Amino acid sequence: MRVTQGAFSFLPDLTDQQIKAQVEYCLRNNWAVSLEYTDDIHPRNTYWEMFGMPMFDLRDAAGVMSELSACRKTYPKHYIRVNAFDSTRGWETIRLSFLVNRPADEPGFRLRRIESEGRVQRYSIEPYATDKPAGRRY
Amino acid sequence: MNEASDRPDGGVGEQGVIALLADLDRALIGLAPVKLRIRDVAALLLVDSARKAQGLPVAAPGLNMCFTGNPGTGKTTVAMQMASILHRLGYVRKGHLVAVTRDDLVGQYIGHTAPKTREVLKRAMGGVLFIDEAYTLVRPENERDYGQEAIEILLHAMENQRDDLVVILAGYKDRMTGFFESNPGLSSRIAHHIDFPDYSGGELMQIADLMLEPMGYRFDAGARAAFAQYLQARMQQPHFANARSVRNALDRARLRHASRLFGQIAGADRDTLSTISAQDILASRVLQAAQKGVREPC
Numbered sequence: 001m002r003v004t005q006g007a008f009s010f011l012p013d014l015t016d017q018q019i020k021a022q023v024e025y026c027l028r029n030n031w032a033v034s035l036e037y038t039d040d041i042h043p044r045n046t047y048w049e050m051f052g053m054p055m056f057d058l059r060d061a062a063g064v065m066s067e068l069s070a071c072r073k074t075y076p077k078h079y080i081r082v083n084a085f086d087s088t089r090g091w092e093t094i095r096l097s098f099l100v101n102r103p104a105d106e107p108g109f110r111l112r113r114i115e116s117e118g119r120v121q122r123y124s125i126e127p128y129a130t131d132k133p134a135g136r137r138y
Numbered sequence: 139m140n141e142a143s144d145r146p147d148g149g150v151g152e153q154g155v156i157a158l159l160a161d162l163d164r165a166l167i168g169l170a171p172v173k174l175r176i177r178d179v180a181a182l183l184l185v186d187s188a189r190k191a192q193g194l195p196v197a198a199p200g201l202n203m204c205f206t207g208n209p210g211t212g213k214t215t216v217a218m219q220m221a222s223i224l225h226r227l228g229y230v231r232k233g234h235l236v237a238v239t240r241d242d243l244v245g246q247y248i249g250h251t252a253p254k255t256r257e258v259l260k261r262a263m264g265g266v267l268f269i270d271e272a273y274t275l276v277r278p279e280n281e282r283d284y285g286q287e288a289i290e291i292l293l294h295a296m297e298n299q300r301d302d303l304v305v306i307l308a309g310y311k312d313r314m315t316g317f318f319e320s321n322p323g324l325s326s327r328i329a330h331h332i333d334f335p336d337y338s339g340g341e342l343m344q345i346a347d348l349m350l351e352p353m354g355y356r357f358d359a360g361a362r363a364a365f366a367q368y369l370q371a372r373m374q375q376p377h378f379a380n381a382r383s384v385r386n387a388l389d390r391a392r393l394r395h396a397s398r399l400f401g402q403i404a405g406a407d408r409d410t411l412s413t414i415s416a417q418d419i420l421a422s423r424v425l426q427a428a429q430k431g432v433r434e435p436c
Contacts, residue, residue, distance in 0.1 A: 052253075053257075055260060057261050058260060058261055058263075059232045059234050059261070059263075059264050059265060060231055060232050060263045060264020060265065060302070061264075062231075062263040062264055062299065062301075062302035062303075063259070063260030063261065063263040063264075063302075064260075066260070066263075066299065066302075067260065
């Protein structure tokens with residue numbers, strides 16, 4: 001099942017050229033771009049692992065692209081996303097976030113039914129991949 | 139701006155380049171070899187874009203440079219201008235300059251240098267990386283110095299990311315020669331070794347005029363003659379730093395000009411406030427020492 005998280009996720013995967021154009025857009029807006037990766041794709045898993053520091057003071061997307069290729073080389077089968085942080089007073093938040101790498105095989109999510117008090121039925125989901133220990137998924 | 143292509147084709151036409159070179163002629167006094175090289179580069183980039191239009195193969199020229207020369211010959215000034223020149227020629231995408239020294243590249247403990255250098259390289263991409271006093275990167279007396287690591291990362295980037303980065307090294311001639319001897323790989327990866335000549339007396343005079351203009355001062359006729367005399371005397375002395383010495387001399391002349399006017403500032407008109415006269419220059423220690431025939435460090 002194809003994971004759809006962040007911007008552009010219902011489109012076909014972005015090419016490097018398109019990623020570069022998006023990063024250029026972020027840098028034009030003075031947003032600090034950073035890379036994050038994870039192999040636990042649960043939608044509530046908000047905080048992914050950072051790949052290096054957020055890149056402040058960048059002027060050109062080439063720096064981000066070289067970092068991205070290094071990240072892909074290190075974690076070829078992880079989910080990788082690009083975040084753009086806006087530090088403007090009042091925003092101070094991520095303005096754009098999109099996936100740039102995903103494993104070839106995405107097994108999807110298991111639906112769990114949980115019996116709660118008074119026969120109340122609750123539901124939760126978890127990725128099939130997280131059955132295996134971290135680092136050996138996908 | 140064309141985002142899709144890696145390098146926008148020929149930022150300016152032939153006319154634009156001619157205007158650019160004329161700008162350069164106005165802003166920089168002397169420095170004939172430097173201007174000649176910039177002209178060559180500009181011509182090559184134009185020819186390349188014309189070749190591309192005709193479907194001929196085009197190889198991106200390496201534009202990494204090394205500026206050597208005595209103190210105050212304008213190495214840093216030219217490097218600052220080079221970023222905007224290359225941007226106008228369409229060679230670099232963004233045209234910003236990241237000026238760094240040893241401290242910004244070399245870390246303090248094991249494993250600190252590589253991330254630090256990469257960070258700087260990332261910031262400089264799409265523009266010009268200017269490493270001032272590059273010879274300080276190597277400390278031959280300390281074989282465990284981390285400078286070598288920074289150089290290796292730099293070399294790697296210069297080789298693999300030629301489209302993204304222009305590196306300019308600068309330093310004094312003799313020190314840079316030693317630096318390149320210990321790093322032959324670096325020397326061969328720099329296409330342009332440009333030597334900055336010392337300025338002549340006349341050129342220094344023009345530089346003085348160029349410096350005074352934005353400050354809103356001018357020489358009167360007596361001061362001009364006195365300053366020429368001053369330059370002759372100063373050039374004979376040790377530690378003469380070309381344009382930097384001129385700037386310092388002008389700053390001191392402004393000080394003397396100010397203290398001459400002290401006490402009568404209320405009555406001073408526009409002309410008095412902006413004119414440096416001969417006595418402001420002649421009071422200089424350099425000239426007085428020269429008259430006495432004594433050498434005095436300045």
